[in-house]
Amino acid sequence: MxxxxxIKNYSIKEIYHPNKTDVSIxxxxSGLNYHSQKVSSNELFFCIKGVKFDGHNFAMDAYEKGAIALVVEKRLPNVPIAQIVVADTRLALSYLSSIFYSKPSKDLTMIxxxxxxxxxxxxxMIDNILSSNHLxxxxxxxxxxxxxxxxxAGLTTPESLDLQKYLYKMKLKNLxxxxxxxxxxxxxxxxxxxxxxxxxxxxxxxxxxxxxHGSFEKYFRAKKRLVEELTSNKIAILNVDCxxxxxxxxxTNARVITYSVKGNDAMVQVDDLDLSSGRGNxxxxxxxxxxxxxxxxxxxxxxxxxxxxxxxxxxYNATSAAIAALALDKSSATIQRELLRFGGVERRFQLIYNQEFKIIDDHFANSGNIAVTLETLRHMEYNKLKLLYAIRGxxxxxxxxxxxxxxxxWANKLDLKEIYVTSSVxxxxxxxxxxxxxxxxxxxxLEEAGLQVIYYDNLDNSVKSVLQNLTTGDVLLFAGCQGMDPAAKIALNHLYNNLSSKEKEHKGEEVLAxxxxxIAGM
Structure with missing residues (x-):
């Protein structure tokens, strides 16, 4: 291109070249790039400001690797190539990447x-429903x-250039x-x-x-942009229990669909909820x-x-997924079938062992996630609850x-008297x-709250210790983010290794399944 x-329809401040007054572009x-070490010949390099690094400091590296021009927020007199000066190189990367790849999201139905x-x-869940008869x-x-x-995946949401490449690939495949x-x-x-x-x-x-983000207000401001920037012909699905x-x-100017699980006034209501087995009906x-x-x-x-x-x-997740599928004209029968078939996502309240006792693995990321996870346990039937908590370092x-x-x-509500804690060093x-x-x-x-703390700096030791104290009918919750990622591997391998030869033959495959x-912790 x-x-x-x-750049013809993108707002720029100026086109600059250190050695020329009349700059032709x-x-x-041949392509776009924001990583100076990965630049190829004749690519346009974007100087992105990050938390730790500023791409402007690597512009010369990009030039020496073959960059033919730069997108910058300020003039770089020492780099002898054409420079497109813009107000925000991140925003420019996002929009120009989309243009370079022919605006692929417009040819996909995006959720x-x-x-x-x-x-x-x-x-x-949504993808499970949508992929029942499509790639x-x-x-x-x-x-x-x-x-x-x-x-x-590398990031939850890829950098804009990488994201547009993925969407373009989907477009080429007619997804x-x-x-x-x-x-x-x-x-x-x-x-x-x-x-x-x-x-x-x-x-x-x-x-x-x-x-x-620095504050909850800034975090909220970022989150609301997803619906705030929707146009009037789009759909926003919102949980009014929150x-x-x-x-x-x-x-938002979008057409709003509200839903509630707890009886609040909404367009879609969850009724007859039964969580006695832990699984929602x-x-x-x-x-x-x-x-x-x-x-x-x-x-x-x-x-x-x-x-x-x-x-x-x-x-909540299933209700919003079902509403999204309905908004995409999927049948109720397809939604029912595919939600029943859905086996879950690793480390999201994942039942990883269900024999003489249960082991549930959850990423326990923040106070909201913790509250919902522990509220679910309150609805379940079990003997005793054991909890291994990885501090969020x-x-x-x-x-x-x-x-x-x-x-x-929630420990008070769940009659939890002791908590295993680890730093997962x-x-x-x-x-x-x-x-x-x-x-x-x-x-x-934890100690000021009257809870007995059993602390291990090492995850391996903490997992094996709590396993030794489980009895029939108990539930063990692995609760933590990155520090708890390998816990399932440690626990299941330990349980497998303690089986007799006959037991390994009978149920070993099921234990390790x-x-x-x-992916996590492997």
Whole structure:
């Protein structure tokens, strides 16, 4: 593509060249890049400002690698190539990437989810429904799927250039749908600014990533952009049980569909909820006609839903997924069938062992996630609850205080007297390392609340210790983010290794089955 053609409709400040007054940009570029070490000959290099690094400092490296021009926020007199000066290089990368790849999101039906908790599971549920008779696209925390191709994800929401490449690949494969997780960072850092969403879903907004955004107000501002930027022909699906999500009704021009599990006034109501087995059985009551993407109407009806995944939070996830599928003109029968078939996402209240006792693995990311997870346990039947908690390292005092205080609140309701705690020193990298302040705060708060703390700095030892204290009918919850990722592997291998030869032959494969396609901690 000609550089002049690429930028002709984009707002720029000036075109600059250190050695020329009359600067021509009527030349072909071979591609776009923002990584100076990966630049190829004749590419356009974007100087992106990050938290730790400023791409402007690597512009000369990009030039020496073969960059033919730069997109910058300031003149770089020492780099002897054409420079497109813009107000925001991140925003420019987003929009110019979309133009370079022929605006691929406009040729896909795009579904975006930006809840604090449940993005991954909801996206998988929706994709499960949509892929029942189509190859589909999926972008998120765990994998990027382009039809029949899978690759491990790097970021929850890829950098805008990488995102547009994925969408273009989906377009070339004629995939009808792309479901994607949209992180608050992705929104704030303009990664999705040029994506044309047809359906946006927000199940909840709780305190999280305060370390990244600086305050809850800034975090909320980032989240609301997903619905705020929708046009009037699009659809926003909002959970009105969440006070913060309910506020978003007033921030969007889209056609809004509200839903509630707890009896609040909404267009879609969950009735007859049964969580006694841990798995949700309920009725979706569509109380009034709902809009669809194709401007049809979903008429009033009752849809019986059975889930094979555990948790109250999955009732919310499944309800929003069902509404999204209805808005995409999928039948109630397809929705019922595919939600029942859905086997869950790793580390999202995942039942990894279900024999003489149960082991549930949950990423326990923030206070909202913790509350929903522990509220689900309150609905379940079991002998005793054991909980192994991995401190969330590298997130500071505020996040850890909120997490532990929520844990304490629910410990009282669940009659939990002791908590196993670990720093997972052998498992985490530098950014997730637990500081002395985070450790001291966690232990002090738990002990001040009257809970017995059994602490191990090592995850392996903590897992094996808690396993030794389980009895028939108990539930063990692995509760933690990066520091708990390898716990399932440690536990299941330990249980397998303690089987007799005959037991391994009889049930060994079943014990190790959850590790078969696992990514986290492997």
């Amino acid at each position: 000609q550089l002049q053609e690429l 009527d030349f072909k570029i 975006g989810i930006t809840s604090t908790n449940g993005k991954t599971t909801t996206s998988y 589909t696209g999926l972008i998120g925390t765990v994998v990027v799927k382009t039809g029949d191709e899978l690759e491990e 009808p749908y792309c479901t994607m997780e949209v992180s608050s960072s992705g929104l704030e850092l303009e990664r999705v600014s040029a994506v044309d969403y047809d359906v946006a879903i927000i199940n909840n907004i709780a305190r999280d990533h305060i370390d990244l 006070e913060n999500t309910r506020k978003l009704i007033n921030y 309920f009725t979706i009551n569509i109380k009034e006609a709902l809009p669809t993407v194709l401007d049809k109407k979903v008429q009033q009806q009752h849809i019986k839903i059975q889930l094979n995944v555990l948790g109250l939070h999955n009732v 590298g997130r500071g005092i505020t996040v850890n205080r909120e997490n532990v205080e929520t844990l304490i609140k 052998e498992c985490v990298d530098e950014k997730d390392k637990v500081s002395k302040e985070e450790l001291d705060l966690t232990i002090d708060l 959850p590790l078969k396609n696992r």
